[in-house]
Amino acid sequence: MDSGCRIEISYIDPETYTSIVNHDLRKSILRALYAMTVDKPISKQELADQLGIGYHQLSYQLSNQLIEFWTVEEERKVRGTRLELIRPNFPSSVFISLGRDGKIFIVDPLANLFGPLSIEGTRCDTCSPQEAKRCLSYVVGGCCFTGLPSDEEKTVLESNGRNEPFRAMDVAIICALRGVSTANRCIVSIPCDSCPFMRRAIRIDDELLTGDKS
Known part of the structure; x- marks a missing residue:
């Protein structure tokens, strides 16, 4: 895994969300897939064994309902049969969707x-104010940065429970929403070895995969 935290914010349509x-089950599959493929x-x-479900049940969900979220990275021959090794299409992705009255919805499988x-x-909400300020500087200096939130965009964030001082993800979400019409993803790279979120994310254990957000 690369050092630090890399975030790609992409828009998904409300139906997919x-x-x-x-x-x-689909939430659990995505959660486990992202967590188990960090390295x-x-x-x-x-993946099926980790989730405690049958192989065919998992394959149906992956092939019919979650096809856009994963890809085959490697194929091996094992005892005369083909073994596919899979990973998320965009391992660092955080997906957002926009609803009525400017309501923002989030799908962040790793978190x-x-x-x-x-x-x-x-995922940034557990960072200290000092860490948040440092991470925000990487967003502002990144290639997808298109300006700090305007007064209107601040109102949108505040209506979605986000208050100043805004964190890296807040600003990145606004930049991503600005790029929806052109299908541009907002990509943020934060070279921080001490990122609190990433320190938690690399612990692949039962609590992590069954929904504990602590």
């Missing part, structure tokens, strides 16, 4: 955040 958030790709059988931004918050 709803199909994930309203389906516990290397995995087989579908490994186990699925739902309204006002309720779920962001």
Whole structure:
């Protein structure tokens, strides 16, 4: 895994968002897939075993409902059969969707955040004010930065439970929303070895994969 925290914010349509958030198994699959592939790709059988579900049940969800979220990184021949090793299409992705009245929804599988931004918050919320200020400087200096939130955009953030001083993810979300019409992703690289979120994210254990956000 590369040092630090890399975030790619992409827009997904409300229908795709709803199909994930309203389906516990799909959320669990994405959560486990992102968490287990932080360092290397995995087989579908490994993913199924971690989730405690059958291989065919997992394959159906991956091939029919979550096809846009994963890819085959490597193929091996094992005892005469083909073994596929998979990973997320965009391992660093945080997905956002926009609802009525400017309501923002978030899907951040690695952080186990699925739902309204006002309720779920962001992966940056556990950072100290000093860490947040440092990370924000990387967003402002990044290639996707298109300016700090305007007064109107600040109102949108505040209506979604985000208050000043805004954090790196808040500003990145605004930059991503500005690029929706051109399908541009906002990519943020934060070379921080001590990132509190990434320190937690690399612990792949039962609590992490079953929904503990502590």
